[in-house]
Amino acid sequence: MKTRKLKALFLNEEWLIVLLGFVILALIAIFPGFMNDIKMLNVKTLDTVNGWLNAAYTFVFLFLIILISALAMKKPVKGIFVSFLVIFVLTMVAQLLASIPFCKEYGLESVLFAVLLGLIVSNVFGVPEWMKPAIQSEFYIKIGIICLGATIIFGEIIKSGAYGLAQALLVVLVVWYFAFWASRKLFKVDDEMSTMIASSVSICGVSAAIATCGTIRGNQKKLSYVISLVMVVAIPMLYIMPLLCDWILPHIFPNNELAAQQVAGAWLGGTIDTTAAVAASGALLGEVAGETAVIVKASQNVLLGLAAFAISLFWSVRDTGNVMETKGSVIWHRFPKFVLGMVVASAVFSIWFKGGVEIDGAMVKYKAIAKNFQGIFFSIAFVCIGLETRFKEIFTKENRASLKAFLTAQTFNIIFTFIVAVTIFGFIAN
Secondary structure (H helix, E strand, O other): OHHHHHHHHHOOHHHHHHHHHHHHHHHHHHOHHHHHOOOOOOOOOOOOHHHHHHHHHHHHHHHHHHHHHHHHOOOOOOOHHHHHHHHHHHHHHHHHHHOOHHHHHOOOOHHHHHHHHHHHHHHHHOOOHHHOOOOOHHHHHHHHHHHHHHHOOHHHHHHHOHHHHHHHHHHHHHHHHHHHHHHHHHOOOOHHHHHHHHHHHHHHOHHHHHHHHHHHOOOHHHHHHHHHHHHHHHHHHHHHHHHHHHHHHHHHOOOOHHHHHHHHHHHHHHHOOOHHHHHHHHHHHOHHHHHHHHHHHHHHHHHHHHHHHHHHHHHHHHHHOOOOOOOHHHHHHHOOHHHHHHHHHHHHHHHOOOOEEEEOOEEEEHHHHHHHHHHHHHHHHHHHHHHHOOHHHHOOHHHHHHHHHHHHHHHHHHHHHHHHHHHHHHHHOO
């Protein structure tokens, strides 16, 4: 009986994802030159042999990961090759579009094109059955989050982001509570959906929603809906938020350009969901805004692990009704293992691989290679999210309360984060 319980705790898909993530990071540490060649096509490599060879390596490497996962979990592999090939091509097109100079200049990133391409296929043509075997958005994004951990170097954040950590902690706590309260009390949304909405709005969007769903053992249809909401709302925010910064902040800081830039970056970093989108939006406003935005977003990413633990504790106590009766094994069972993988990856790379290695005469940081893999897995995941999203389902009557709850929470997030950013970065830091 004990052996069976141990197997249930340690031998499952969650741990397999952690293992695969660690294998990728181990390969980066041991064979950085080879792993640095695993890249998608971009406009600069489109007409080169090496570019196409690297894209081929990338497809083979990723497909092997998918295949190993399916075989290990004894899932059917029929049709998975053709399905993943189509998803990979869509992802590569998204990466190509994002690498066009015009798109880079205006912050049109690969995940944006990835989700748009998926949405077009899903809502215009429909997703055929043969294309479904490799549509596994959670699988890809969980591995991407473990790779994200390797890009979070504690020393860099602590050195440059004390104010960012302070803002992130305050915003996550207040916005999470408000979003949860508003969803339940004002719009009568159930506890599962309210928790996922609160986490996605307050922490880091899709990643937080998936971590929360895993923690509370939530309904997958509800998770898909929350992810769809995050993406639909995030796209206009990428461009509206910088415009608001340009419109509002010069009136508040007419003689302090540095403060205006820092507040803009902190506001963007605290409200826009993906790190790449935050960096792109911040860069539209200036170098200081871009740097501040990335620091604040990285600080929020760090809090994902703490938030996952707090939510697992809250739901475990909720089930037992008594703190003293809540067993550690229950909390452990609820805690999303890929978040633990992210924390471990961050610790390992912060201690041993925070530097770089010389590749072809240039110094390349280990975290830069990990970031490339994070971007690839996130782009694939967002193609799948687009393929899983149907617009007509977002606006159905049964989902109307959740839609109102999400929009209310996001509006509060934008206003509250603005107030905190102005206070911390506008007045305290300056």
